[in-house]
Amino acid sequence: MARTTHQTAARSGDALRLESVSKVYGGAGSVTALDDVSLTLPAGTFTAVMGPSGSGKSTLLQCAAGLDRPTSGRVFVDGTEMAGGSEAKLTKFRRQRIGFVFQHFNLLPTLTVMQNVTLPLRLAGRKIDRDRCRSVLERVGLGERLDHRPSQLSGGQQQRVAIARALVTSPSVVFADEPTGALDTRSARDVLALLQEAVRVYDQAVVMVTHDPVAASYADSVLFLADGQLVGRLERPTAEAVAERMTHLGDEVARRHVTAGA
Ligand code: ADP
Ligand code: MG
Numbered sequence: 001m002a003r004t005t006h007q008t009a010a011r012s013g014d015a016l017r018l019e020s021v022s023k024v025y026g027g028a029g030s031v032t033a034l035d036d037v038s039l040t041l042p043a044g045t046f047t048a049v050m051g052p053s054g055s056g057k058s059t060l061l062q063c064a065a066g067l068d069r070p071t072s073g074r075v076f077v078d079g080t081e082m083a084g085g086s087e088a089k090l091t092k093f094r095r096q097r098i099g100f101v102f103q104h105f106n107l108l109p110t111l112t113v114m115q116n117v118t119l120p121l122r123l124a125g126r127k128i129d130r131d132r133c134r135s136v137l138e139r140v141g142l143g144e145r146l147d148h149r150p151s152q153l154s155g156g157q158q159q160r161v162a163i164a165r166a167l168v169t170s171p172s173v174v175f176a177d178e179p180t181g182a183l184d185t186r187s188a189r190d191v192l193a194l195l196q197e198a199v200r201v202y203d204q205a206v207v208m209v210t211h212d213p214v215a216a217s218y219a220d221s222v223l224f225l226a227d228g229q230l231v232g233r234l235e236r237p238t239a240e241a242v243a244e245r246m247t248h249l250g251d252e253v254a255r256r257h258v259t260a261g262a
Contacts, residue, residue, distance in 0.1 A: 024071045050209075061175045099166030133164075137164050156190060175208075220236065222242055
């Protein structure tokens with residue numbers, strides 16, 4: 001799909017870079033949830049992250065998104081290192097550059113659709129352009145629901161509000177942790193198409209954790225995690241190729257353990 005030069009110029013280079021990121025939880029009996037992960041994701045790419053339960057997918061997203069701090073290693077967004085300073089500085093950085101979509105939507109139940117979407121701008125102390133917010137909501141097909149509460153919407157509609165909320169600040173990277181996990185097939189397809197659109201039309205980088213090979217096939221590439229390490233990558237994935245690779249991930253982990261122990 002064609003991109004205007006302007007949009008490409010506006011977001012050139014790497015949207016996200018991780019350098020040797022590790023995360024260890026706990027003291028005694030500690031768990032290494034991420035083990036020396038390095039990766040680079042250019043702007044305008046849609047990346048899926050897959051791996052067995054407990055392989056570190058959520059930890060990877062939390063660390064990359066600045067919701068949690070790595071034990072070691074560095075995270076760069078748009079070439080700028082994620083603030084190593086105070087919590088307030090990190091929060092500010094996150095609000096400016098990062099969007100997040102959760103499995104269970106995480107909308108505020110007492111706020112209307114419009115208020116949920118303007119909230120990130122309010123929190124960031126930015127000017128609220130209601131026309132722009134309305135057009136983002138129209139883009140996700142909710143232009144007629146601005147004054148509804150989340151409880152008056154279906155799961156699929158709530159997730160589309162959450163996507164609008166993640167996009168409204170024009171973040172460099174949008175992270176989504178199992179965004180289709182709580183949705184029926186049709187709503188899931190709508191949500192995946194919207195994430196694709198954010199990449200193709202607005203040149204945002206999207207990183208999505210999923211269990212579903214069909215969902216992963218919407219991405220440009222799939223990263224495979226096992227035991228906190230990146231163990232593989234698939235470009236232009238088909239659902240079949242992803243499913244096949246997932247089946248053999250267990251073997252791969254076992255082989256690495258044998259090699260490491262030998
Ligand atoms: P995934 O999302 O792939 O299922 P997670 O990133 O949630 O994996 O977890 C990776 C590992 O880190 C698991 O062994 C999990 O038990 C552990 N873990 C995750 N969060 C915490 C935490 N807050 N405290 C201690 N251990 C954690
Ligand atoms: Mg998880």
